[in-house]
Amino acid sequence: xxxxxxNIDDLYRDKFKDxxxxxxDHVWENVKKEIGHPNAGKGGQSLSKxxxxxxxxxxxxxxxxxxxxxxxxxGRNPAKDIKSSEQSGIPLNKSVPRSVKSDSFDKNEKLGxxxxxxxxxxxxxxPTRFDLVQGKxxxxxxxxxxxxxxxxxxxxxxxxxxxQEGQNQTLVDKVFTASDFNTKPGDGYExxxxxxSDDYFTEEKITDDNSDPELVQNNIENSGESAPIQTSxxxxxxxxxxxxxxxxxxxxYPSSSNFNSRSYSFDLHxxxxxxxxxxQTGVGVGMSSDNGNYKIDYNRYLxxxxxxxxxxxxxxxxxxxxVYHTESxxxxxxxxxxxxxxxxxxxxxxxxxxxxxxxYEGKRFGWSIKTGPSISILIHENVPDISLGDSQDKIxxxxxxxxxxxxxxxxxxxxxxxxxxxSNSLNFMLEPVFRYYINSAYEQNNTISKRPYSFGIRAGxxxxx
Amino acid sequence: MNSEEDLINRCLKNDQKAHExxxxxxxxxxxxxxxxxxxxxxEADDILQEGFIKVFTNLKSFRNEGSLEGxxxxxxxxxxxxxxxxxxxxxxxxxxxxAEVIQNQETNSLEKLSVQELLKLIMELPTGYRVVFNLxxxxxxxxxxxxxxxxxxxxxxxxxxxxxxxxxxxxxxxxNRTKD
Numbered sequence: 001x002x003x004x005x006x007n008i009d010d011l012y013r014d015k016f017k018d019x020x021x022x023x024x025d026h027v028w029e030n031v032k033k034e035i036g037h038p039n040a041g042k043g044g045q046s047l048s049k050x051x052x053x054x055x056x057x058x059x060x061x062x063x064x065x066x067x068x069x070x071x072x073x074x075g076r077n078p079a080k081d082i083k084s085s086e087q088s089g090i091p092l093n094k095s096v097p098r099s100v101k102s103d104s105f106d107k108n109e110k111l112g113x114x115x116x117x118x119x120x121x122x123x124x125x126x127p128t129r130f131d132l133v134q135g136k137x138x139x140x141x142x143x144x145x146x147x148x149x150x151x152x153x154x155x156x157x158x159x160x161x162x163x164q165e166g167q168n169q170t171l172v173d174k175v176f177t178a179s180d181f182n183t184k185p186g187d188g189y190e191x192x193x194x195x196x197s198d199d200y201f202t203e204e205k206i207t208d209d210n211s212d213p214e215l216v217q218n219n220i221e222n223s224g225e226s227a228p229i230q231t232s233x234x235x236x237x238x239x240x241x242x243x244x245x246x247x248x249x250x251x252x253y254p255s256s257s258n259f260n261s262r263s264y265s266f267d268l269h270x271x272x273x274x275x276x277x278x279x280q281t282g283v284g285v286g287m288s289s290d291n292g293n294y295k296i297d298y299n300r301y302l303x304x305x306x307x308x309x310x311x312x313x314x315x316x317x318x319x320x321x322x323v324y325h326t327e328s329x330x331x332x333x334x335x336x337x338x339x340x341x342x343x344x345x346x347x348x349x350x351x352x353x354x355x356x357x358x359x360y361e362g363k364r365f366g367w368s369i370k371t372g373p374s375i376s377i378l379i380h381e382n383v384p385d386i387s388l389g390d391s392q393d394k395i396x397x398x399x400x401x402x403x404x405x406x407x408x409x410x411x412x413x414x415x416x417x418x419x420x421x422x423s424n425s426l427n428f429m430l431e432p433v434f435r436y437y438i439n440s441a442y443e444q445n446n447t448i449s450k451r452p453y454s455f456g457i458r459a460g461x462x463x464x465x
Numbered sequence: 466m467n468s469e470e471d472l473i474n475r476c477l478k479n480d481q482k483a484h485e486x487x488x489x490x491x492x493x494x495x496x497x498x499x500x501x502x503x504x505x506x507x508e509a510d511d512i513l514q515e516g517f518i519k520v521f522t523n524l525k526s527f528r529n530e531g532s533l534e535g536x537x538x539x540x541x542x543x544x545x546x547x548x549x550x551x552x553x554x555x556x557x558x559x560x561x562x563x564a565e566v567i568q569n570q571e572t573n574s575l576e577k578l579s580v581q582e583l584l585k586l587i588m589e590l591p592t593g594y595r596v597v598f599n600l601x602x603x604x605x606x607x608x609x610x611x612x613x614x615x616x617x618x619x620x621x622x623x624x625x626x627x628x629x630x631x632x633x634x635x636x637x638x639x640x641n642r643t644k645d
Binding site for chain 2: 007008009011012013015016018019020021022023024026027028030031032034035396397
């Protein structure tokens with residue numbers, strides 16, 4: 001070597017110290033694709049932990065605000081309320097007080113009374129229904145009510161029964177609709193209106209022969225007049241329910257039919273309904289698994305020998321004794337072997353759906369259809385250990401034939417199902433569930449990265465509050 | 466986008482422009498590293514691509530304890546080693562014993578050799594020689610570290626290095642003779 005490069009090491013070290021070379025453009029294009037740049041034509045990048053938390057908070061906030069908005073700003077209508085309660089699949093709870101405008105206004109006006117004279121607030125709360133059902137405070141001549149009656153109850157004030165201008169009057173001030181007794185309006189029930197007070201009317205029958213409760217006609221027999229019961233701006237709230245569901249699903253992979261897999265999930269959902277419209281969200285725990293193989297390259301263990309790596313000499317009783325320092329060296333076959341080991345990975349996901357939809361429920365049966373996004377967050381992964389049993393064979397390499405799963409994936413959900421009323425506050429629901437995976441649950445660049453879809457059946461119980 | 470820290474933070478926020486800036490800042494130097502470890506340009510492309518994907522996906526694990534360039538370089542070198550190990554069973558280092566001891570070589574013209582010529586020589590080395598030579602001589606890994614990385618003994622590493630040097634000497638001699 002010359003003076004500058006006394007050995008080959010210095011030559012190479014020096015020459016390559018600042019060596020640079022421009023890589024071809026396609027390398028960066030490929031890197032861009034792999035790290036999920038949208039303009040590289042691929043999405044599906046997994047969310048960071050912060051992103052997941054942020055997204056969850058966002059979902060909760062949006063849900064809360066939506067509920068708040070619906071509860072406080074939407075115009076109220078008792079007839080629709082009835083429908084709403086029944087269409088949502090959430091059983092109606094009769095103890096919920098609601099604010100109604102009395103139909104008696106129209107009647108009182110016909111009788112020459114004005115609302116202000118009646119002493120009734122435009123909107124007033126009707127605190128109890130059960131008193132009536134239990135036979136208390138019933139209008140005269142009645143000791144009980146059957147479930148198919150709509151009752152307008154009269155009350156007297158200060159013992160004055162006849163409504164007279166400027167005096168305390170007998171007022172029709174409470175309206176009880178079919179829903180209060182868990183009956184369905186619009187089915188042609190005949191309702192009895194009883195008033196024990198005066199000459200104007202003592203009893204009226206209302207035939208509910210129209211499917212729209214807003215158009216129910218009343219017939220005032222004594223007066224011979226016929227006037228519609230006016231629909232009023234009723235103040236009311238939607239209905240809440242909680243559902244517990246179990247959903248087995250089959251996931252299909254368009255690009256690899258052999259890879260189809262099953263999943264199971266348990267979900268706890270909150271359901272809010274208003275005027276037939278349904279908003280549903282909650283959390284669920286989903287479990288799925290992948291069956292696959294590991295390809296293991298290995299060298300067979302043949303045995304071992306003691307290798308002398310150092311010899312020292314010692315003197316014992318005047319004699320020089322060699323001391324051999326050894327170490328055990330394992331010996332392996334130089335031929336590479338390959339073995340295929342089946343494996344099963346198990347995954348646990350946290351599922352958060354946000355569904356909107358519409359539903360209807362009759363006396364016993366109902367239906368609903370819902371759609372919306374759902375996010376699945378991988379919270380646990382059970383990966384079995386890879387080994388060659390008890391052998392001492394040396395593993396050279398492991399090729400995992402199972403693709404990795406992404407931390408998060410999004411799905412579009414569509415459900416349509418039926419409900420059956422088990423009791424006034426409990427419904428059984430059964431609904432098919434279709435999911436389309438907006439991004440694959442698997443890492444990119446494998447044969448099953450195409451967007452899968454799944455079909456399942458969701459069964460559960462919904463409890464109305 | 467001036468400081469390295471700012472660049473890293475923007476990359477961590479998935480700023481695509483920052484990704485590109487980081488790549489373009491370090492890719493040429495890293496490609497030089499890849500070329501030394503690879504047996505051809507295609508393999509170097511693969512190492513660089515795989516290495517930078519790891520850089521971007523694992524950037525959050527960079528703790529600013531050393532230079533970013535050093536961290537990226539280690540990632541690239543590890544990628545090259547993984548590729549070497551993966552391909553190990555397919556390789557036939559038939560010329561392991563063919564290296565001859567070339568002594569008293571005329572080395573006056575060594576300084577005139579271009580990097581490209583030296584790179585070509587190193588790429589022609591058997592893979593095992595090339596990897597050990599790169600790791601020890603240029604990257605500065607000890608034989609113990611090389612042994613751990615490549616799952617070979619220290620002695621094997623030393624032996625491979627020695628043979629790599631001899632092989633390079635022979636190639637340099639032949640190259641000089643051709644030039645003369």
